[in-house]
Amino acid sequence: MKIAPLTLGLGVSMTCGYGALYYSFGVLAPEIARHFQWDNSFVFGVFSAGLLVSAFLSPLCGRLVDRFGARPVMSIGSAVSAVLLALHGWVEQPVLFALIMALVPLVSIAVLYETGFTALTQRYGSASRSHMTAVTLVAGFASTIFWPLCQWLLTVTDWRGTYLAIAAVYAIGALPVHLALPRVVSPVHAVKAGGGRGDTRNAVVSLERRRKALILMSAMLAAGGFMISAMSTVLMVLLTGAGFSAASATLIGSCVGPAQVVSRLLDFGLRGAMTPMMTAVVSSAATLLSVLTLGLAQSYPLMAIGILFGVLMGCGQGLNSIVRGVLPLYFFGAEGYGKLTGNLSFPRIVCGAVAPVFVVFVQEHFGLTAALVALAVVAFIGLATVLALARLARPQ
DSSP states (O other): OOOOHHHHHHHHHHHHHHIIIIIHHHHHHHHHHHHHTOOHHHHHHHHHHHHHHHHHHHHHHHHHHHHHOHHHHHHHHHHHHHHHHHHHTTOOOHHHHHHHHHHHHHHHTTTSHHHHHHHHHHHHGGGOHHHHHHHHHHHTTHHHHHHHHHHHHHHHSOHHHHHHHHHHHHHHHHHHHHHTSOOOOOHHHHHHHHTOOOOOSOSSOSHHHHHHHHHHHHHHHHHHHHHHHHHHHSHHHHHHHTTOOHHHHHHHHTTHHHHHHHHHHHHHHTTTTSOHHHHHHHHHHHHHHHHHHHHHHHHSOOHHHHHHHHHHHHHHHHHHHHHHHHHHHHHHOSTTHHHHHHHHHHHHHHHHHHHHHHHHHHHHHHOHHHHHHHHHHHHHHHHHHHHHHHHHSOOO
16 A cells, blocks of 8 residues: 555654644643642643634634645644643643643644645545545554553653653654645645546535535534544443453453554545445444444443444544545535634534533433433434435435
8 A cells, every 4th residue: 555755744743643742641641630739630621621722713723724725834733732742841830831731732723634634635636535544544553652652751751751752752753744745736736636536526516405514514523523532531431330340441442443443444445435425424333333332231241242342433433533534525625625624623622522521420420321322322413414414415
């Protein structure tokens, strides 16, 4: 499988981005809480607040990328992100530290998937699908690399030294890639430059259908964002609540990452036979089936059922990252792609920010069964909306 240098570079930058800006925080947050004598809930709450505010800025970020191109937006974003990570290692004043901590997810919208997908769309136009899939394939190793890296760094230095090292890794792995991005080109020229046949016309032809498709797609992506955030954040709580031991839950959780990579590999290999619409249906169906499987495991906590849950959840999450990029392009074309994905990101980020708090609240007050029912309802909404979208899609 040959990957274009631009695509590989963005994959590396996304690996560093998700690893440094998100996965490292999960490891280092307890150390921060102990140092400042804060509750863990406060530390994660500050981070979630920054994530929530970023939802309101994502449409603006998309418009800036459309107007000025991905290179300046991603370059400035990665430079600021590296500085913010480094400041974690230096700032002692608690209030200022909390502000810096909240700014990280706020700035990250300029350097992660949506902006990177826009960069690919500006270069390859409607032929961007395989490039987006390839980027997610490479970035799928972010947790595999950065979780153990952070754990190892904590054995040789403290959490502040770890942040300084992570900042250096991110600056080296992301900033040069973003500075090397090509200048912005029009979507029409991008299709020709990319050599792709792609969908050069919108699949949703009328204005009325376009509006309906936007509403349905927003609901679908919001449901997906809710499910991914909730299941990823409280995964261990759900599994142990279902009756699995901590060791078994860890083993089940370890199946998620490989399932993500395998699902993306299959999507890449079958991209000529599967439309983006089909990928979206499989992603939503796998997510719903994973929740139903976890409900079955609550009554029958067998490892085989638990592993099946992990595989299904990994497939749903892995394909969802691709769907976020390719489905808007499939329905609406490359024109104004940055603004479009920025607008679509708003409900997804908001739902992702509130999901863990909601699920934990429901479980603590009403039990695991109620939490699983709530997750199943959201997953069903995601599947229902994607099926409604499929009916809007023009026959190819």
